[in-house]
Amino acid sequence: MRTLADARKLKVHLSDIFAYFFMLFTLTLVPGPLNTIMMARTLAGDTSGAIFFGLGIALGDVIVIFLVVFGLGTWLEARPMFFNFSQAIAIAYILWLSWCIYNKGMQPDESNDPVQTGRVGDVAAGLLTCVMSPQTLLLYLVLLPALIDLSAVDAPALATVMAATFSALAAAFLTVIVLAGWLRPLLMQGRHLGVVNRCLACLVATSGVWIGLS
Template sequence: MNLALELAAFSGLMALGQFSPGPDMILITRTALADGAKAGALMGLGIATGLCIHTSVAVGGLAVAFEQSPGIRQAISWSAAAYLLWLAWCLLRSAFATPAAGGEVVAVPARRGPYVRGFICNLLNPKAVIFLAATCAPFLTGPHPSWWPFAIAILVIVQGGTLWALWSWLLQWRPLRSRYERSARWIDGVFGFALAALAVKLLVAP
């Protein structure tokens, strides 16, 4: 297959994976809606930084060892679950906060910036490296030039950061933001419960 076509096919698979439901998607969507495109783009950059590490592990062939080390994987899963539960608690606390005078709800400030939250959320996702390993493996087999693994890694990182930034910008569409502003407490509650559900799934997964 032509190298350009291979990269295009790989890029399409990665886009589908990055926009599938998960903690990164939930967190960046809520951040972009609540705090604007800049905060969403910074979170996207943090997620892309996490992808740097995951991609290095996947392209370097270490994902197999990770998959065969249940102790390491369980420790990371528990850490991820704890972090997701903390994020869920912050959103639910904001959703169920008592309105201040005038009927406005005072938002609970985040203790970490969007970049750090995005980085930690992606870094502690044990499914990310496995997904990347499964997606990268078919494209790393067979005859390829020496620069090919680096091209795969760069594509993952650059595409991830770019798509998340674009998503943050699209979420600034005025009708969508107006709807969020009118229903922020309910939406934050839904996002909070979704993150909690993902944390429980990590805890009970074999």
């Protein structure tokens, strides 16, 4: 039977998880290159592409946590060539997205996908961008030791942290996508869709450069 001390420990643990969830949710909502990409794709009419890209990012964060817990995060941190290679691929993908949006952009018919890309590719691009990001690795190298004991992590604790991470990111990305979807009809009423499309393409391209310089 669980003792009172165990119950208190469980309560503290749960409170830490909730605090971690809201902190990660807030950090994810801060304007950045990945949020910009999802918002631009939603505005351009490719909502499903934005969702799958966000799904890849969330899965990538979960993988990063797994790497940090089992000590592989430090191994990767000492090999910057992995980050350089992944950043080059991510930048190429993002610049390609910006080119597609520049050519087609927002269309009156939302069923017209302006990017025309496979959803597996969207998930893979989001996952790769996240897993091989030095900033993501550094974030969890700092956060996780304050949340769980990395020297003695049990399966339930690890699963709880992973679930909280995925949920926080998914909630934040859905908030961004819903907001962009709400703005889209307002922008569609304008007469200068060409200008809006160019602005969206520039935002996505700038996000790619941002990732490359970060």
